[in-house]
Amino acid sequence: MIIKAEKLTKKFGGLVAVDQVDFTLAAGEFKSIIGPNGAGKTTLFNLIAGAEPVDGGRILFQGDEITNLPQERIARMGVVKTCQTSQFFPSLSVMQNLSVAAQPPSSWRSLWRGKGLAQKTLRQAKAVLKQVGLESAADCPAEALSHGERRYLDLGLALAANPKVLLLDEPTAGMSPAETRQAARLIKHLAQEFSLSVILVEHDMGVVMEVSDRVLVMNEGRIFAEGAPQEIRRNPDVQRIYLGKGRAAC
């Protein structure tokens, strides 16, 4: 198990966003989390990535405990997340964005060895540039990119930080159906090529079905169901909580 979480809890004031959730992710596994709005998907996602402090329970990454470590430590260990709204460096060019992310985290302190390191970082950045298909916009500032391109750049930044576990928060949000399918195929391909384990938070069932090894359904802060994509799709309770016919018997 590359990631193991036990009894993860997160409260915002009175509201229990994540309630005693156990969660596992195997190496190389592609797991999606789905559920209606407010089910606690993104909160669980942020707890694992260290973006939100954990109120209860613990998280293990490759056996070591990472509960409540500062986000940059967790990211340095290889658990890197993208954001729902694309986050990047607006006035820097796309290549500059990627080369910042591609820089080995341990190098932040060094004031020397500029040249040697730069070439290695540049090669990796160029590779990611090709993978996310942004070669044509390499030199223009990130803020000049279209919405879709910004999502790819956000993804590229996470990839450039050579993660072991990739946490994707609705990467295809706001994309046209064609773009969404193309993005889903790309993510699946990249995950296999780099043998990444991925946690995907997603609404679009089409994408979920196509890319996930396993699917997790959350509702009101608890795991409601878990299984292979086809199983989950056919499960009546899942349809009910999604379509809101009435409370699921729980």
Next chain:
Amino acid sequence: MIRRLVLIALICILIPCAAMAEGAKFGIVLPLSGPYAAMAQDMKNGAMLATDQVNQAGGVLGGQAELIVKDSQLKADIALRRVKEMVEEEHLTVIGGNLSGAISLVINEYACKNNLLYMSYCYNSLPVGKEFCGKGFTSAVIPYQNPDALATYAFKNLGKTWMSLSADYRGFHDMMASWMYNSDQLGGEFKGNIYHPLGTRDFSTYIPRILAESPDILVLNNYGADQIAAIKQFSQLGLTKKMKIVISKTHLHIAKECGKAYDANIYGGATYYWNMKAAGEENKKFVEAFTAKFGAPPSGDAEAAYVGTKAVWQAIAKNGAADNVDALIDALTSMTVQTPKGSEQFRACDHARQQSILVLRGRGDQSKDWDVFEVVQEVPWEETLQSCENNKNNLPYGNVPIPTK
């Protein structure tokens, strides 16, 4: 260097090069911009008037007496930059000016290191202790001289118990020491001192302590906008009716700006007042010339600048050259200068200007336009200027303990 070559070439073409005028140059630095701009402008006017009069009377060394004025913006680094430019670029050996005691000490230090004659126009302690290095003169007085004069008058006529309100600034600490020393000598009863930060505008917070002591005399050791604020607020509160206020160093502009608040209960020390009857003919000529040229009568600063500049030109003329500084210094200390206050000298051993101190009194609402003071007493220099020996070791005021808090 190129810039100047071009300049000189130009001048040669314009006026016949052969009769290149001999003449002499004197460079002064004044804080013409910044909070003390008004007083600096008065100094500039005094210096220009002296220079014009010298040129009308035939100039100096067969040529024009050229006064170079630069703005120090009341910043020591800019003042030093201007002085260095004058010394290195225009090869001046005689410099002067300055209004703030602190900056004049800095320039004096530079003058000592680089062998220049420095004629400062402001209250400073160039002749005292470590500061004195033989190159610096002041055409005003040493800070301790004012309190000397004022104390003799105050403790005789205004009462015995006194208290002081001082700006936390070196110049005023010297005055404080002088007040403490004179108070012991003349049987005054010191009731305590209050330090206020430089740049204070609200003096109401000090009133309770002053009223609690209710001394006969309240001594003010501050200047400029601080002094104006203090006078206006104390008079508005009727403090001036409860006690006499004696200001160590006051100024024509301050009284003008205070208006009727500067009333007959307020006394101030100064080196010059344009309407001082005792000065006679020389002063009338100076005041008329100054008022005609600049539209207002001269203040103490203007007179100090006028006298300092006049002495410099007179020394250069007497010495026959402007570049050997030591000869110039001997000339300056051995001649008498006709000043608006009468004929005076610069003392040879510590270059202090032997001049009297005036005890002035406010006119309040009877003041008409610029006639804001009444001269109560003129204390001759012998009674206020310490001997050279004392000045060298900063005696007797050096070891007078002044209150720390």
Next chain:
Amino acid sequence: MEEKLENPYSLKIVWAILLVLAPMPLVLSTPLATEILIYAIFAMGFNLALGHTGILSFGHAAYFGLGCYVTGMALRYLELGVFPALLLGTLAAGLAALALAALAVKRQGVYFAMISLAFSQMLYFLALSPLKGLTGGEDGLKFIPKLAIEFPAPLDLSKPLSAYFFTLFFFALAIFAMRQVLNSPMGRLLPAIRENEARVKSLGFPSHALKIMSMAISGLFCGLAGGLLTVYLGYVPLSTLHWFTSGSIMMMTILGGMQSFSGPIVGVLVFLCLQDVTGNFTERWELFSGTLFMALILLFPQGVAGTIRQRVRRRMAPAIPEQQT
């Protein structure tokens, strides 16, 4: 664009700046030229924090003034040589910047600027009265002995030209060091922090530690500039700690162009020459320089250097013009 990425700030810019500035005494007065070099180092240090890392500080006079006073005190009280005194002043300012940054790194934008303002005003008023014995209060620190060095060449530092070359030597040192810092792995992360600190954190870089390091290095540059001013003046004026110094260094840096290497230096050159020329020509120089500054802000929002660079780039017409925020 390959070259630019691998080596954002090439040596060519550094040599160009040195060649332009070195012969200044031929055109300007030597004392003014020396001050331009000193304030250029100060502006470069300030811009490392503002232009490159996005840290706004209203109190950089604290580090500049501290550099002045510590160097001055080392020369006067400890009678140290010029180089050790300069080193001491630089380190003191760097430490102060490190300490303040560590204390206040969590604060953002205007709040950090206000803490820096409060810190520098505290130093100003401490030097004004409580520490009067040491700092000379309102008069500033005097009686600094006449300075001379033998090491690279026997130079009497009270001679303006030798003081100029002494300052030029340190200016060259500083400008090479700044290029090295900006090109270093650490330096490349700073613009990212300016743009989006949260994202930098989520990519595994400790953004707080980076900001503290950037402020500390910025403090070192300001301390060096302060020390050099003391050596050049032979005196430390209290005005070096006044908030107006922070304001004018900010004015010069942004006037020159925050987001370029040469911007702050151009800003200092333009501003000091403007101040000197109008200062000689009229007493009301503040009216001219203030109005002109406002005009420059309205006409060249990217600063003088920024706009020139943009015009030059537009003429080279890349596909999409690089917008400066």
Next chain:
Amino acid sequence: MHILLGLALGAIYILLAAGLTIVYGLLDVVNFAHGVFYMLGAYAVFLVISLTGSFWIGLASAAIITGLIGALAEVFLLRPLYEKHQLYPLLLTFGFSVAVPDLMKVIFGLIGKTVDYPEALSGFILLGTIPFPKYRLFIIVLTAVVMTSLWLFLKKSDLGMVMRAATLNSRMVEALGIDVARIWTVGFSIGVGLAALGGAVAAPMVSASPDMGVEITVESFVVVVLGGLGSLAGAVTGGLIIGQVVSFVSLFAGQYSKVAIFIVMFIVLLVRPRGLFGEAGRH
């Protein structure tokens, strides 16, 4: 007695801080030229008194005249800079604070101008044995009146409500079809008018001089930061606290009163950056 004096001192700080906080709250611009408008207020009251002879007309018109000058400055100098980098409006106010005092020196001459106390308010009343200046009481009362009317204006009137909304989210207000630019101009001129009122009230005590505004700018930053950037209640409490701190410290060690203000500001900013009443999250 001391509390009253602290109150009077605090009153002027309150006027300045309220003005600064409105400008910052609304426009997100730290106004370095705040002290300059304080000075303009003092000159305006001098000018109007020399024309009309009445202190009261002078006081009212000082705020209005300077408010208009502020509005013009905002429209022509600040408005073009809003979309640019957040720093540029701030820098412009810095340039303004360098140029305008010098302009006053050219127009009104180098020497400051005297403003006499109004007849009715000169002199003092006896509190027990200690005389307390009537003028100071007037300042406290005036500030109280001005602050309550400002509070009512912001809370009750439509324009006030819109201004408060624009402070929180100007883009949303713009989306509702309100011309936000005009709101900003009105806000700026009110903020500046308050500073001018502070100057006009202080003029009899310190006389109007070109450089009177330099120190007061930084001191009003202290008050605003202590109270919390953008909050009116904060400005009032901040002003009162600083007034008491200065009047208390100067009782014992006068020369430390200036250091004390900034130590207070430093500590507050470290411990509680948004100040006493500031909204969380405003960076």
